[in-house]
Amino acid sequence: MTGWTQKHLLGIEPLSVEEITLILDTAVQMREIMERPIKKVPTLRGRTVVNLFMEASTRTRASFEMAERILSADSLSIQAAGSSVSKGESLLDTVKNLEAMTPDVIVVRHSSAGAANFLARCSNSRIVNAGDGAHEHPTQALLDAFTLRQSKGRIAGLKIAIVGDVLHSRVARSNIHLLTKMGADVTLCAPPTLLPQEFSSLATLSWRIDEAIEGADVVMMLRLQQERMTSAFISTMREYHAQYGLTLARLKRAKSDVVVLHPGPMNRGVEIASEVADSKASLILDQVTNGVAVRMAVLYLLLGGGRE
Amino acid sequence: MKAAASRHAKASRETRVLDGRSLGAAIASMAKAIKADQKEAASISIVGIQSRGVPLAARLAIALGSSTGKKVDVGSLDITLYRDDLSTVGTRPVLKSTNIPFSIDGRTVILVDDVLFTGRTIRAALDELVDFGRPSRIALAVLIDRGHRELPIQADYVGKAVRTHRGDMVDVRLVEIDGKDEVVLVKR
Amino acid sequence: MPQALLIRGGRVIDPASRLDARVDILIENGRIAQIGDGLKAKNAEVFDAAGCVVTPGFIDIHTHLREPGREDKETIATGAQAAAAGGFTAVCAMPNTTPVNDSASTTRFIVETAKREAIVRVYPIGAITRGSKGEELSEYADLKSAGCIAISDDGRPVQNARVMRRALEYARTFGLPVIDHCEDLDLSKGGAMNEGAVSVAMGIPSAPHVSETIMVERDVLLAEFTGSHVHIAHISTARAVDAVRRGKARGVRVTAEATPHHLTLTDEAVRAHDYDPVTKMNPPLRSEEDRQAVIAGLIDGTIDAIATDHAPHTTEEKICEFDCAAFGIVGLETAFALCHDGLVKTGLLDLTRLVQLLTLGPARALGLPGGTLEKGQPADITIFDPAEVRTVKPESFRGKSRNSPFVSRTLTGWPVVTIVDGGVVFRSK
Numbered sequence: 001m002t003g004w005t006q007k008h009l010l011g012i013e014p015l016s017v018e019e020i021t022l023i024l025d026t027a028v029q030m031r032e033i034m035e036r037p038i039k040k041v042p043t044l045r046g047r048t049v050v051n052l053f054m055e056a057s058t059r060t061r062a063s064f065e066m067a068e069r070i071l072s073a074d075s076l077s078i079q080a081a082g083s084s085v086s087k088g089e090s091l092l093d094t095v096k097n098l099e100a101m102t103p104d105v106i107v108v109r110h111s112s113a114g115a116a117n118f119l120a121r122c123s124n125s126r127i128v129n130a131g132d133g134a135h136e137h138p139t140q141a142l143l144d145a146f147t148l149r150q151s152k153g154r155i156a157g158l159k160i161a162i163v164g165d166v167l168h169s170r171v172a173r174s175n176i177h178l179l180t181k182m183g184a185d186v187t188l189c190a191p192p193t194l195l196p197q198e199f200s201s202l203a204t205l206s207w208r209i210d211e212a213i214e215g216a217d218v219v220m221m222l223r224l225q226q227e228r229m230t231s232a233f234i235s236t237m238r239e240y241h242a243q244y245g246l247t248l249a250r251l252k253r254a255k256s257d258v259v260v261l262h263p264g265p266m267n268r269g270v271e272i273a274s275e276v277a278d279s280k281a282s283l284i285l286d287q288v289t290n291g292v293a294v295r296m297a298v299l300y301l302l303l304g305g306g307r308e
Numbered sequence: 309m310k311a312a313a314s315r316h317a318k319a320s321r322e323t324r325v326l327d328g329r330s331l332g333a334a335i336a337s338m339a340k341a342i343k344a345d346q347k348e349a350a351s352i353s354i355v356g357i358q359s360r361g362v363p364l365a366a367r368l369a370i371a372l373g374s375s376t377g378k379k380v381d382v383g384s385l386d387i388t389l390y391r392d393d394l395s396t397v398g399t400r401p402v403l404k405s406t407n408i409p410f411s412i413d414g415r416t417v418i419l420v421d422d423v424l425f426t427g428r429t430i431r432a433a434l435d436e437l438v439d440f441g442r443p444s445r446i447a448l449a450v451l452i453d454r455g456h457r458e459l460p461i462q463a464d465y466v467g468k469a470v471r472t473h474r475g476d477m478v479d480v481r482l483v484e485i486d487g488k489d490e491v492v493l494v495k496r
Numbered sequence: 497m498p499q500a501l502l503i504r505g506g507r508v509i510d511p512a513s514r515l516d517a518r519v520d521i522l523i524e525n526g527r528i529a530q531i532g533d534g535l536k537a538k539n540a541e542v543f544d545a546a547g548c549v550v551t552p553g554f555i556d557i558h559t560h561l562r563e564p565g566r567e568d569k570e571t572i573a574t575g576a577q578a579a580a581a582g583g584f585t586a587v588c589a590m591p592n593t594t595p596v597n598d599s600a601s602t603t604r605f606i607v608e609t610a611k612r613e614a615i616v617r618v619y620p621i622g623a624i625t626r627g628s629k630g631e632e633l634s635e636y637a638d639l640k641s642a643g644c645i646a647i648s649d650d651g652r653p654v655q656n657a658r659v660m661r662r663a664l665e666y667a668r669t670f671g672l673p674v675i676d677h678c679e680d681l682d683l684s685k686g687g688a689m690n691e692g693a694v695s696v697a698m699g700i701p702s703a704p705h706v707s708e709t710i711m712v713e714r715d716v717l718l719a720e721f722t723g724s725h726v727h728i729a730h731i732s733t734a735r736a737v738d739a740v741r742r743g744k745a746r747g748v749r750v751t752a753e754a755t756p757h758h759l760t761l762t763d764e765a766v767r768a769h770d771y772d773p774v775t776k777m778n779p780p781l782r783s784e785e786d787r788q789a790v791i792a793g794l795i796d797g798t799i800d801a802i803a804t805d806h807a808p809h810t811t812e813e814k815i816c817e818f819d820c821a822a823f824g825i826v827g828l829e830t831a832f833a834l835c836h837d838g839l840v841k842t843g844l845l846d847l848t849r850l851v852q853l854l855t856l857g858p859a860r861a862l863g864l865p866g867g868t869l870e871k872g873q874p875a876d877i878t879i880f881d882p883a884e885v886r887t888v889k890p891e892s893f894r895g896k897s898r899n900s901p902f903v904s905r906t907l908t909g910w911p912v913v914t915i916v917d918g919g920v921v922f923r924s925k
Contacts, residue, residue: 003400003401005399025402025403028405029403029404032405032406036440037440037441038439041389041390042389043390092815092816110817113700113701114698114818117770118771118816118817121770121772132699133699133819134699136699167696170699196696198697300389
């Protein structure tokens with residue numbers, strides 16, 4: 001393994017198992033720093049990271065900001081409304097203006113799939129994809145994997161059920177790539193309107209949550225957005241919860257030491273019952289803590305190779 | 309023909325500075341000196357610098373523990389994130405573990421490393437260590453001091469001082485990592 | 497324009513007369529005077545066409561010239577330049593301009609501007625409904641007398657079946673073909689590319705192929721029901737081609753066209769171009785199965801013509817996130833080379849059939865003059881070199897816009913001379 005050589009982190013799909021493992025191993029050491037009395041190391045001192053969030057997000061942005069500050073980087077967050085088509089500056093111009101301030105890394109979240117790829121093409125900075133439309137959210141999958149490795153000691157061979165709106169979920173896509181690359185056995189579960197057949201080459205597909213959860217080591221729940229109801233993907237939230245919601249009773253079908261993950265924010269009572277979210281099986285809060293460590297690892301690795 | 313010649317050339321460039329026995333003796337004498345200095349202390353704390361400072365610290369800890377009967381706390385420190393040359397070093401070095409599971413406030417901490425050279429590693433270790441707390445004193449124990457300091461840093465306990473040229477390499481090999489104990493000087 | 501032009505020694509292919517021979521063509525006073533062996537003429541400019549193929553001028557029945565209203569993307573003048581560079585001697589201009597061409601006055605504007613500024617023939621297509629809103633019929637009689645040769649709401653379908661039925665019935669009075677952009681807007685809502693494995697992997701919102709097929713089936717049935725002529729624009733799915741095939745078999749008056757990009761690219765191109773919107777158009781690039789079916793439709797005659805759907809856009813509208821980008825690519829200048837390189841050179845289509853699909857086929861589909869080499873007819877002629885190898889360089893485009901996914905492709909077979917009314921309007925160096 002020659003160490004990290006990629007300029008950008010645009011997704012999990014282009015990464016090798018070695019590269020994923022390197023990020024996770026580095027994150028272990030970063031996690032330790034968060035336990036110190038002084039949660040600061042000088043590693044990225046003098047480096048500038050711009051968080052360009054063109055889609056609302058408090059938690060992912062806060063997580064990146066914290067990661068940047070622990071590493072002593074200068075962190076600047078820009079919350080911009082909308083995209084090129086809506087009023088205001090085009091994405092291209094926004095990025096060109098940012099470039100003029102010579103950031104080292106741009107962390108970008110955008111509602112259009114391929115937005116991070118677009119930035120990587122038209123900017124000189126290193127780009128970290130913090131979520132682009134329905135395409136990928138690599139740091140989420142990495143922190144999910146870190147949390148699983150921490151809890152179960154491995155990823156290979158784990159039986160993992162991903163339940164929820166797979167069609168629109170970048171978290172699902174990134175996780176499908178990562179978990180299958182690392183040798184897990186993945187089942188995707190959703191109503192047919194939200195579960196594209198095209199995923200059958202990577203994972204097992206199921207329309208029944210009871211079947212998907214049977215004997216699972218890990219259950220990963222995805223958020224269901226209100227608008228899926230109004231655009232005819234599902235009937236009502238009530239029926240969705242009845243058919244696809246994770247309750248304690250349903251969880252009994254999984255292994256006795258099953259763990260539950262959720263990228264947040266949760267719709268309590270819709271995709272996940274409160275008792276499950278607050279139970280011992282839930283690693284949801286660990287995911288948040290680990291998110292900072294994983295993002296520290298990504299920034300540390302990306303800024304190798306010195307200044308250009 | 310070529311292989312033999314290079315082996316011969318290699319052999320003539322490498323000098324063994326310490327063999328297994330003398331390495332053990334060097335550690336023992338360092339332990340003795342530390343013990344003398346720490347007569348008043350209730351307990352001893354030792355932190356080894358990754359990578360080879362860590363097994364050295366462990367060995368010192370065992371020696372000190374048995375000879376003083378005091379409690380010896382051992383920790384490890386990876387200084388990569390505090391290096392001053394990260395931006396020029398190429399792809400990121402792999403991080404090793406930092407683990408200091410005891411308080412260092414108000415205590416004497418003995419930092420341990422295998423080779424003291426420019427002093428930059430120790431500078432980074434000092435910066436990192438003080439982020440963990442406020443020791444009353446930090447002392448430095450090194451197996452080999454090879455000179456050529458670039459910063460005003462000195463070792464308090466030295467296993468062996470070796471004269472080197474700047475371009476030479478000092479290779480410390482330890483059983484725990486390399487399978488045998490020896491120190492070799494490679495001339496360029 | 498010189499008094500006479502003699503094209504000597506080329507391989508002349510005229511599908512209408514089934515001619516495929518090494519003969520000369522003499523043009524006098526803008527018309528074809530003679531076609532034969534060893535022709536001689538006094539005071540004639542001689543063009544040595546040895547090694548080249550000489551055909552009737554290509555006709556593009558689906559072009560967007562953008563004028564009036566979006567002259568920043570293209571004008572009638574620049575679009576005509578692009579057409580000539582692609583070997584086209586005539587283009588049909590779609591009405592989705594600003595304002596939409598739904599009136600005689602807009603049609604007259606286009607006709608007059610073309611007369612003054614266009615070096616190739618421009619036939620306007622009028623809108624099916626007013627403003628192309630899909631509700632009220634435009635004035636077909638006026639449109640026709642002003643010069644429209646067909647009607648279409650292209651860019652949009654006529655979503656309402658009742659309106660489409662009335663349009664077909666009413667248009668019949670005037671002998672105007674109704675060209676439909678077949679897309680069910682409810683099914684395709686929000687889609688930026690073809691729904692399939694690629695769109696799922698890339699997370700791009702997508703439209704299923706049935707959104708086209710459903711409308712094609714509907715239009716074939718309505719054409720059958722009304723006895724009118726419907727022409728399917730830019731057909732792209734296997735099942736739509738099948739619907740047209742079945743319709744033709746039972747005598748329905750349905751014709752269809754396909755674009756060079758649907759014949760040579762699939763939705764994999766979106767992935768290969770890493771989200772670059774030069775691969776975004778409507779209808780979108782489809783699956784390999786669809787592409788093969790469209791080629792099969794070309795071969796067996798289900799599809800009557802190749803048409804470019806030349807859709808110029810400014811860089812601002814194409815250098816952005818995929819789902820924000822405008823739909824469409826330019827195509828006039830690369831159409832022939834793409835089809836020759838991708839279909840004839842690979843043995844899928846024979847050269848005569850390709851020529852037919854660019855000349856006689858489109859002319860017959862919309863009832864246009866031209867598409868043949870006939871003594872006494874206006875001399876609209878295309879000469880191409882089937883062996884010329886060239887790399888697509890957008891800087892050398894004569895049209896105004898550069899939005900093409902074929903940039904840097906090396907293709908074999910390029911137009912070298914384009915002649916309209918006996919005058920050379922394009923000559924490659």
